[in-house]
Each structure stands twice: as structure tokens, then as C-alpha cells.
Amino acid sequence: MGSGQVTDWQGKHVTVAGLGVSGVPAAKVLHGLGARVTVVNDGDDARAREQAAALEALGVTVRLGDGATLPEGTELVVTAPGWQPDKPLFLAAERAGVPVWGDVELAWRLRGTVPGKPVAPWLCVTGTNGKTTTTQMLASILRAAGLRTAAVGNIGVSLLDAVLGEEPYDVLAVELSSYQLHWAPSLRAHSAAVLNLAPDHLDWHGSMEAYARDKGRVYEGNQVACVYNVADKATEDLVREADVEEGCRAIGFTLGTPGPSQLGVVDGILVDRAFVENRRESAQELAEVSDVNPPAPHNIANALAAAALARAFGLPPQAVRDGLRAFTPDAHRIAHVADVNGVAYVDDSKATNTHAAEASLAAYGSIVWIAGGLAKGATFDELVARSAGRLRGVVLIGADRALIREALARHAPEVPVVDLDRTDTGAMLQAVQEAARLAQPGDTVLLAPACASMDMFANYNKRGDAFAEAVRELGAGA
Template sequence: MPSEFSGKHVTVAGLGVSGVPAAKVLHGLGAHVTVVNDGADERARTQAAELEALGVTVRLGDGTASDSGSAAGLPEGTELIVTAPGWKPTKPLFTAAEQAGVPVWGDVELAWRLRGHGGRKAAPWLAVTGTNGKTTTVQMLASILEAAGLRTAAVGNIGVSLLDAVTGDTEYDVLAVELSSYQLHWAPSLRAHSAVVLNLAADHLDWHGSMEAYAADKGRVYEGNQVACVYNVADRATEDLVRAADVEEGCRAVGFTLGTPGPSQLGVVEGLLVDRAFVEDRHKNAQELAEVSDVNPPAPHNIANALAAAALARAYGVPAAAVRDGLRAFTPDAHRIAHVADVDGVAYVDDSKATNTHAAEASLAAYEPIVWIAGGLAKGATFDGLVAGAAKRLRGAVLIGADRALIREALARHAPEVPVVDLDRTDTGAMPQAVREARRLAEPGDTVLLAPACASMDMFTNYNKRGDAFAEAVRELGA
């Protein structure tokens, strides 16, 4: 049966984890597909060969993706561009598309439009975005939905590819979807069943151009919501995005809070997660969902993630018992506030995933006293607010990485009494030394916390490798 893409000339911008599946799906739907990619490394050449064997045209290293200089422009006949989420809106390719009146979609937009293709069930989406906590919340949500007996998957930036989820053989009842600000920027027609913005803090501003543009792209997740727009009571900016959203008639604003919830909120009361939003007479009644101890780990920001996941699940009609069972069954990914070991009465915790100040703030708030291992690539961040807020919790700090001076200077301004070890090295061998120095500073009952507040690429391939190095160094202490 011909699709709307049959015979259409589509340019896919970028290879990688989103571009290759998009090219394959579009080719399978009968489109004439051309893939453009700036890089021409070994991985790109391998992916190109795979696509060319199917009959897809691939142009490597032609300058289309470049931020500066002349660009190759639109491939001849292009009627639609499907872009990888990381490509900036300022790319010359997109300027050329705008001038030619050619629409630009992301892979999420393509997946949204392909729901129900070929007679498949068009599963509703429960969407999660925010500066931090997206992956954990989506995984918690999927676990809760599974506990309710629903066919689901954690998709988007994690798990199953969105395109695979909507075009594959498995028919899902509902999807738990993680969406980045990049993906939302390129998804103009997305309309979720319910959605949450977990939090907002300055991030990726080099891509978006401003905090206002970043927030606006995050807020797209609320557009057209059907049942609930879930927001963070402690983060007014998320509620402001709800107020600005154009939603379906009857869609409700539902808050989550670490305090006692008001009507239309989920929150915490005497060690219990409770719901005052999806109950009869929410002004008088509340429904117990789970115990705080059911959340793994029960750090404050993770309890907030659990409440957000519970709100989306409850918006979909999931019973309270499934929230409890799903949270109990959930195991967080590695390098997310993960307890590595106790050595001589000191706990060692790996939160290498804390790659920005907002994430590190949440991690630092979960423990005291702390010997903090921090540093890496700052990505333009400043650290005064982070250090000022955590100063009373710090026993000491060990700094590594290219931009460690920024953290050292903030510590000097806001926590001058805190001992600081500044390791003047950016090789991977710095991590064992950092752990040994942290051990020297720590006392029994303390927590040595790797929460770098920075990206890892100055020293490690990714945050996973950084966390692995920390864990290995800790194990060597106890050997």
C-alpha cells in the first residue's frame, strides 16, 4: 500500500543513532532518500555502506552540516528534511530549507506521524523532558506501567528507538517517551496524552541561543496535551510553561512536590508518596501510592522523579498498587547516584551522570558531610550558586579536569574553610589519585561523592567511563 512518502525526495541530515533508522524507514516507505553527513570517519563510512547497499544515496563530508563557510545546500529535489536532533537550527542546510519552503522534521516528528501506520495501534505517548532526571523518570514510568500489566517501552533518548516502537511488530498499549530539548525543537505536531517538564536550568544554551529559547523548546512538550500537564511545584518556570501551553479542553495542571501536596498535586506525607490529583474529591481525599523507601535510591531529587512518573501513570489510569510495585521493581542505571562501596566507614557514591550544575546540586543535597570530587568541561557554566548552596555540607573537595579552576575559585569565594585538593592533570590516571585524596580528607560517616558538575570529554570518552574509573579506584581502596 503506497505511503505518503512514496516517491518523495527526503534528505536525512546526519547518520548516527537517529539518522540511520530514519533513512531505513523512509526508504522502506518508498521515499527517495539522500543522507548528508559532515563527518567521514570509519563509523560514518560503515553506516554509509550499509545504507548504500539498500539503495540510499549518502554524501559524506560535503560541508552541509558545517556552522561556517560555504555549504553544499539542499540536495536537488528535496521536499522534506528529517534531521538528527543535535543539528543546530543555524546550520546552512536549514537556512536553505527555509528559503526554499522545505519543512524540517526531527526523528521524533517522523515517529509521531507514523503512529498507526500499516494498521498498527497508535499507542498514546506519556512524555518526559527537563534539564535533569529524564532517563530515570522514564524508566520508573515504564516500570510502573509494566506493573499495571500494560505493554510498554521506555523510548526516545533511551531503550527502544521511537521509530522502531511505532513501526515494529510489537503493538504497545502506551509508550514512556524521553524527549530532549533538541528533539522537541524539531517536533511541531507532537501531541502527548500527558507530559512533564521535570525542571529547568541553563543547559545547551550554545545550541538554543538563549535560556528563553531553551525553555520554549522544553515547553513544546505540553502543547496539545489531552489529560495532564505535570509540573514541578518547586520550579516555577515549569508551571509557567503549563500556563502558556495550548492544551485540549479538560486537560489539567498537576503538580508534584516533596512537601505536603495540595489539591491536584502529588507529594510526600510522613514517609509516604500520596496522590491528591487523581482521586475523588481531591480537596478532601488522598491516595497512598508508595513509601519513600520504595524509591531507589531515596534521595530527594529521585523522590521527585518518582512522583513525576507516578503522576503520568495515574493520568493514564494506573492503579495505586502498580505505582508501588513499579517503583519497587525499578533499578536505576549505573552512574546515577549509585552506591559503590563502604571503605573504613566512608560511603563512596558515583553520580558521574551529574554533568551540569543543576544535576550536581541535586546530588550534593542528598548527603552530608561530603568529600566532593568535581571538575571536567564546564560548558560555559558558573559554579557560585552550586558551591554556596552546598558549602555547609562539604568536608573537602578534590578537583580534576580542564575547568577545575572555575570550581576552585567558587570554593574560595563561598567556602574558604573547605580543604581543596587541586589535581593539575587531565589524564585518566587522575581518578585513582582523586579517590586516594578524597579518602585522606574523609572521616567515618562521610560520603565521597563523584558529582562532577561538568562534562567528561576532557579526560574520558563519556560519563560512563568516568564513573567506571571512579568505581575501579574505590574497589582498589578496599582490596
């Protein structure tokens, strides 16, 4: 099974690695195409058994509690994106010369197999932070131009559904994680953006170099534009290293004044000096900074990246403006919860790593910062050193809060710190009360934990909900 389309799946022996949100649909699709499908899964809990029973009723073979052994006769492995590359199953596949695809690769190979359905180009977005927001902004801009589209991939509609379903699309806005890109060797986008690069998921990739290399795969074979972040040289380096189609251009985005072949900001206006007739001497106004919701610096960068991909696809300036105006960010992303006693309370529970938290902290002048959780191997010295001048005070929660406390002691010793020695869900109410005590009118109390949530909450959504509930309780007593 090389890099070309697989047109005949009849009787192909495919092993699907992992149940869950990508494994189950992949198994069903492959079975429906006539493949002999075996699903292997590490876990053997009640949920896995329930999913296994449904697949077995269709005629799919399922092996629970044994995700390490490659089934005999396997010709292809299709894996859930989260499975690490060093798992024994993949090492066995490599030894046997069996290719490994992810769900994105499978969807890419299956484009064009539905009779009468147009093959939609992919506009792809990756990066350490901002992927979901940028992809949703892009979809909003595409819709504003009257195009049939969807935000897919790591969010929204599943890519397999988008490719194989009845809904015809003109173009797809595709969010891709580093995991998904690792397992998508033949993906070739119309245009793609890498928003930023910061250490994340290094336990999975093994090194920062390997992480960056997987992110950079999104540029391979791009047709029209490789969009990079002028402020993050590593993203431009990935463009330089990519093997793209003849005529594909490097397009930068910047929060400053753009040079030729860049999009940027001039006097509160988002402008394009890349997709205009005379980019050396002229620029096209696209939208106002006030059209971006919220107009925090990192979100303006997201908007510029989305605009660059839309312009690469040939969209007019008005679509960019109308799409940005119509866009509403997801919950827990720089969400203003309430003002209480002259203090703004902002929920950015989605800031689950230091890079995201730094962008969030940069959006406000005087902050009482609520931080902490599971550090995932992160260090906090750089984040604290860069943000120290904005901190009125800090309230720490969660299992790894000592790591942040120690960084504060080194780089911001004058900032008052409240260390809450508890990891129960009720800690959030106390954290908000302590933050209110430290805050002064005009300040922002910001939940930007720089950590994962699973030590205290089911996910970052639940953490943000707890923050919002605590703020409402505080307001009720104000």
C-alpha cells in the same frame, strides 16, 4: 507536507541530515516507504564511510563531508536531533519553504501506518535532569499494571522501531530532549511532564528563553495532564503558556505536603491529591519513600512525576508502588559503590551539569566532593554557595577545574581543596585517595562532577567505572 499524516511517500524527495543512531534508521525507514532519500553528513571518517556504504547498497544516496548544502528538489528534511538550528542546511530549507522534522516528529507522523497494530498513546518526560530515571520508573509502573510498554525516545528502544515494529504496545514512556522537541512541531502527548529547568545546552539553543520554549513544546496539545514541578516555577509557567486540549489539567508534584491537584509526601508516604474523588479533602496513598531507589530527594521527585503520569493514564495505586519497588536505576546515578573505613563512596558520574550536581549534593549531610571536567560554559558560584555547608573537602580534576576552585574560594574559603593538575585517566585513582584522606567516618565521598567527561574519558560511564575501580583498589588496601 503540512501537519497531517503523510500516507504516500512514494517518490518524495527526503533529505536526511546526519548519519548515526537516528539518521541511519530514518534513512532506511523512508527508503522502505518508497521515498527518494539523500543523506548528507558533515563528517567523512571511516565510520561514516562504512555507514554510507551500507545505505548505498540499499539505493540511498549519501553525500559525505557536505552537510551544508540542501540537495536540489528536497521536499522534506529529517534531521538528527543534535544538529543546531542555525546550520546553513536548515536556513536554506527555510528559504525554500521546506519543512524540517526530527526523528521524533517522523515517528509521530508514522504512528498508525502498520496495519493491525494499535496506536499507543505517548506519556512524555523532559527536563534538564532526571529524564531517563523518571521515564524508566514510569515504564516500570506501566509494566506493573500489566500494560505492554517500553521506555523509548532518548533512551532504550528507538521510537521508529516502537512505532513501526511488530511489537504491539498499549502505551509508550517517552523521554525527550530539548533537541528532539525543537524538531517535533506536531507532537501531541496524552500527558507530559517537565521535571525542572536549569541552564543547559545554551550554545545549541542560543538563550535560556529558547531552551525553555523548546522544553515547553512537550505540553502542546496534551489531552489529560501537564505535570509540573511545584518547586520550579518555570515549569508551571510553561504549563500556563501551553495550548492544551479542553479539560487537560495542571498537576504539580512536590516534596512537601501536596495541595489539591498535586502529588507530594506526607510522613514518608507518597500521596496523590490529584486523581482522587474529592481532592479538596482526601488523598490516596501510593507508596512509601522507602519504595524509591535510591530515596534521595531529587529521586523522590522523579518518582512523584512518574506516578503523576501513571495516574493520569488511569493506573491504580498498587501499580505505582509495585513499579517503584521493581525499578533499578542505571549505573552511575547515585550508585553506592562501597563503604571503606566508615566512609560511603557514591558514583553520580551522570551529574554532568551544575543542576544535577546540586541535587546530588543535597542528598548527603557531610561530603568530600570530587568534581571537574568540561564545564560547557557553566558557572559554579550558585552551586557552591548552596552546597558549601555540606562540604568536608573537595578534590578537583579535569580541564575546567579552575572555575570550580575560584567559586570555592569565593563562597567556601574554609573548605580544604585538593587541585589535581592532571587530566589523564589515572587521575581518578589519585582523586579517590585524596578524598579518602580528607574524609571522616560517616562522610560520603561523592563523584558528582558538574561537568562533562570528554576531557579525560570517553563518556560519563567510563568516568564512573574509573571511580568504582579506584574505590575497589582503596578497599583492597584498607
